[in-house]
Amino acid sequence: MARYGCIEVKMPKRGKKMSYEERLACAQPAQAGITDRQQAQATGWSVAAVRKWRRAYQQRGAAGLAPVMGRPARGALSAFPAQVGQEVRRLRQTHPGWGPLTLLEELRQGPALAGEVLPSRARIAAYLQEQGLARRDQRHEEMPAPAPPSAQQPQDEWEMDAQGRQQVGDLGLVSIVNLADGVSHLKTGSYAHLWQHGLSGADDPLDLRCSFLRFGLPLRISLDHESAFYDNTRLSPFPTRLILWLVALGVEVVFIQKAPPLAHAQMERGHQTLSAQAVTGQDWADLVALGQGLDQRCTFLNTRYPSRSLGGHAPLEVFPEAGHSGRAYRPEWEEQLLDLHRMDTFLAQGRWFRETNLQGEFWLGMQRYNVGRTGAYTPQELTFDPLTREFIAKTVGTNRFHRFAAKGLSKMDLMGELFPLTHLPTYQLALPLTREDGRRTTLAGMLTGTTFGDIDS
Template identity: 25%
Template structure:
């Protein structure tokens, strides 16, 4: 018999007068079940004995529809908020009780606002660490990906306090050089004080332990050593060691960069970033801090430690120290103040180190070990740096300096500079018709480097130092005062103005010395090949060893000082052979 038939028989026996206790014992159920069958039969007949659902009619602790709707609304307004942030926001809106994180997660899954994925590695499996108080450790790094409207990519120098997650450095720079990193680090220490330790990766801006051929101390390590800061580096290829700063980089990309179009300028990007960082530090709750703001933790540091920091003066190199009377060396007001306080050009004396490699204005200038110990004068403007030995000009380099940089040179013993040399690059963009000169060493393949490109000037010049005179269309190769080759110029005016060692040509339109000559043997048919051109001299001169003068627009053929013929030069090609070969006397 089916279960329903057994219930029906039991009800019939009770209705016939049998005791409920005996019926329950006979069918193997409780007395309460028999009473329930009887009530259901009397209320609904035979259909009342069918199986019913065991689902409860109501759930007192079920999340209300209004709370679920609020969770969905917050999630749609802020797609990056997860269960923890949503639960925090519900608490701020006086929802009582606040649903658990699992409940919020199920609400998001049920309304298709989140895609359930595989369970991640549990947090308990990670080795988590954190300093006990603020200012004990800063994590520093450099991040890319900040794009400008003109296509340039800026770098972001970042620093975060390990204990409080307070962002202490967020500085945008065009080029993340070691000096730029140190300047941002020094500015943060001026504002917040000196940390006990810093943790970085193994970038060349932070450490020189991997420098070849031997390890050396970089500027960042020197600043840490002189200020009693313990500089720590991660193991190679271990980004999880600096996980806090790496995780902040992800937040910057997803919350700041994704919400902005490419910025018009570096200043516009910096202003927007400063506003966002201020909100991150003071308003935005942080999940790792139990939804507290980083500023709340950072401001709670021990006052005794703060006083101890102030007892020791911050020790910085002279060119990184703050100018007297300026509290914000990167602001517009301070730039205007410096522009009024410093001259157009500044001179400062330096002594050549034993290595012969002098560092000035952010550039390394090779002067040679023979000049070690000599005092030279550095002349610097916003575009050009010149090195003088007395009145003799030794080196010229293009630089990009600001009024603040010149003000720092004045603060460390500088003086007003002499009038600009005639070869100094003008301020502002280089004119399209300007002619510049650079000196280059020709490598074994006969090439020189220009703006990251290789320009072939000829294998015969390998190992020689040549002067390249560059205008809008051509590059003239000058060796020992002689024009030896002319090549098409691959550079734009802006690239010409940024060449290493560039200077204005003193005589851009003057003829350069004599023209190079080569020797050739006239073939039996009266022709010869020179610079990729076939020149017809005449069979009457076959077998003769002639001299060909390579001018810019023509060839002149000479024999024993007498000019035989003149031919137009239609091809600009390298000359790899200067002497005649294969001499055959056809006159026999």
């Protein structure tokens, strides 16, 4: 160390780390008129280091002297030209559904950034996050369902599936819903529906009621993940009314774990068999005639057709007990057969996630609930309280809870079109008749002590 006048000059410090006290010593003397060069000579640090910490102190005070690890935070795409970030933003705002990987591929193929070095998928994801353009992840929660045991006896488990649409003569596009017993191979129902932008979920209970009336209630029904049976629009799907209705009737519902034909292989073969038996080469006058033809062919397949999988015998020849499950069903008994406690216990096993809108509203099971404007655009975790029959909505990441009386879970809701037919002395249909009127007419014909004359059509 040397002294020049009143300034002590220390030897340069290279390769050393400056302590907080030394940074403070570099910054404060500037206010007393000492220059950066004089302070550098006095402390042994370079002029650049003294200047750096003096400026940091002037801009942020003592907080500016705290150590900061790593490179300065300048943005996820700060190492790339500004037009890269601009193009990412433009593409994402134009196509909100495109993720980082899609955006990167579009940048590579597009002419806007030809020849430019592009960021990685991770950098684009970080940029979307810091710009507020990232989508909030939705929690994936499976619908509650029992572990599917293997069927051992006839009527343990039915398979249900809708065959893809097919042209049937002058009728147009038709989809056929088939049901079959997994053990005995018994055809428990085949129902034709005109294809009108897909199948109506209201058709399924009618088809099942017809089969229950003839063969009784099975222990289980196996379904695939088609939208007619399962809410494919949500990552945490709420049970459809069909599922809740079956559970309340005491019929367990299981969903196949593998796509056909790895699962429901028998049903896939059954589609082909019934089409060959009743549709191929036939010209049916109307949907009623086709339904009667399908019913006749099911009777033939169940009682007379020599099935190779059953050693050349028909299902009812090998399994005569498959003709009825022993659990009788009639539409007029349905209100008494429905057990809401069974359904509530089923719902209590579930958990669902929904996002609210600007008004704080969200939808669950086709019903609307509202947590208020203070809960706008927030994720809600939903559970069901079977004791109070209420849904509990918890705002994710907070301790805020809301309780809502459950909607759409009464016996009247579950019975749907059947309920008024069993509670009104007369039921008049208005012209022109609709597809829904056709279902009501079929239901009325199934009721004991009721004739088609009871319905004024």
